[in-house]
Amino acid sequence: MPSPYLDDDGEPRYGRRASPEELAAIRREQGIDAPAAGAPPVGGADSGAGRAPGPGDAEDNPYARRGARPRPGGALPPGGLRRRRRGRRTLVVGLILLIVVPLVLLGGAMALVLEGSPSAGTALTGSGEVYLDAGVASALYSLSADAPLSECSITGPTGQAVTTEQPAGAGDLPSYVSFTPPATGRYTVSCPTGTAVVVGPAMRMDRLLPASFMILAALGSGIAGLVVGAVGLVRVLRRG
Structure with missing residues (x-):
């Protein structure tokens, strides 16, 4: 009776027994056994499988060597990201010193000298009327340094001249x-x-000195902000 596992020629119906050489090649291809020294790669297998990267692999793999840099266009390393963030923070600090701090100091100086009312006042050209409270120190300001204020006159509600x-x-x-x-x-x-003039609160002359210091501080802050902002911008552009 013929065997159900063999054909008429006596060969297996469902497979073929591999020779010892073929079995060894299959085991090497699947990584079960390490390839013999100097043995060529098995057909279809990656030429780099099962061996340490050589000098040529470093060009294709930017991370093959320790400390190798990524290719251009890749993600920045953590150190580069930290430096970029520091550059942006420096730029923001410079803008604050250049714009925000001087505005605050100048506004504070005006409020200090003008009794907290830097925007109070009525602008007039030539002649005009303004409503004033009795006993409140007021002043006449000129918008031009050479305006003839000595030729201006002020008349009260009852027609009396004000000195x-x-x-x-x-x-x-x-x-x-x-x-x-x-x-x-x-x-x-x-x-x-x-002649353009403004009628408003009188200046507090006893506060001119601290107001002058605030104005100088605003100037210094602007210069410092310009320098710090330029440094931050250079860092951002360099890391970008």
Whole structure:
């Protein structure tokens, strides 16, 4: 009776027994056995399987050597990301010192000198009327250093003339005179045609010195911010 596992020629119906050489090659291809020294790679197998990377592999694999840098266009290493973040923080600090801090210091200086009302005041050209409270120290400011404030006159609600004066310590402010309204009401300011003036709160001359320091600090902050911002911008562009 013929065997169900053999064909008419006596060969296996469902497979073929591998020779010892073929079995060894299969085991090497599957990584079960290490290839013999100097043995050529098995057909279809990766030429780099089962061996340490050689000198030529370093060109294809940027991470084959310790400390190798990634190719251009790849992700930055953690150190590069940290340096870029530091550059951005430096740029932000520079912008704050250049813009925000000077604005705050200048606004504070004006508020200190003008009794906390740097925006209070009425602008007039030539002549006009302004409402003032009795006893509140007021001043007449000129928008031009050579404006003839000495030729300006102020008349009260009842038609009486109001005396103006240049307070002590205002010698360097020729475009500024102060006065005190004797009564509450509308005051008429008359100046030569075309003279632009502002009627507002009087300056506190005793606060000019600290206000001057604040202005100098604003100037120094702007210069420092310009330098720090430039350094931060260079770092961001270099790391980018």
